[in-house]
Amino acid sequence: MAADPSSKRRKPDPARGAKVSRSPWREQAESYFTHHRKVARDSAGRMWRTPVASLMTWTVMGVALALPVALLLLLTSLQGVSAGWESSARVTAYMKLSASLEQTRALADEIESDGRVAELELVDRDRALAEFRASSGLDDALDYLEENPLPHTLLITPKESARSADGVAALVTFIEGMDGVEQVQVDLGWLQRLNAMTDLLARAVWALAILLAAAVVLVIGNTVRLSIESRRDEILVAKLVGGTDGFVRRPFLYTGAWFGLGGGVVAWVLLQLSLWWLSGPVTRLAELYRSDFSLSSLSVDGALALIIAAMLLGWLGAWVAVKRHLDDIEPGEIAGG
16 A cells, blocks of 8 residues: 555654744743843953953952952951950969968869859969979078968869950959959950950941942943943944843943952952062061961952952942933934934
């Protein structure tokens, strides 16, 4: 039996079926992202064609972004040192001269049972005099003393949860109120002043960061405004043929983002160079004071956050400029001309 010729015509075509099954929204999405890629490349190409102007804008942004970040890194280093000093804080309680060793031991047991105390050491007056004799070199003078003038001493180390300035102050108040204690000594006044000064500087740095961020937005906005003016005729033609505001706005927003990317990279480079230049003198100064102080560096996450923040500021500056000046450009200008 001969095959029906019409059966060949009814045989489905895979390529045709694939084309038909393609949904309109998928085509629109592909067209949308293709246009975004093209606009992003064109915006980057325009910047590379004016390298001097682009480099100047990147440098201004880099300096404005690097300054507050550098100050924040310095404050982070100071806060780390302050936390280290707080963690090594030790409370010294001097007993009254009339307090006996048994009374001192009973008091030591009571203090050690407190939940804020990690370790307690009792130094009796005989041991204290022997240590003072060994360290002072005044053996002959001490021999003339009729009695030991040194009291029993309690060396108290707070737990980590109580090693803040407020926690140590509360522990000192608790110990001072106990019978037999003559004086409690802990040198945290200067540390509290340092923390207060650090908090003040932190607020000042954040205020400076906000001001410089506003300056970055204005710089990018002015740069994009000049770009809008230079492409006025192109914008008018795009609006005449039905281009939406989003279509016309898109190249300038990408320009702002590229400026932000370059400014963020320049800021990171400036920070790395500054840290490299200052690390040697800071290390030598810390060694003279027998300290492990070092400048905090920008981590990988911090560098990415800096670059993303710079791109957002660039995008914001471009959006402000486009919003302000794009509405002033109407197709009626060609007819009027």
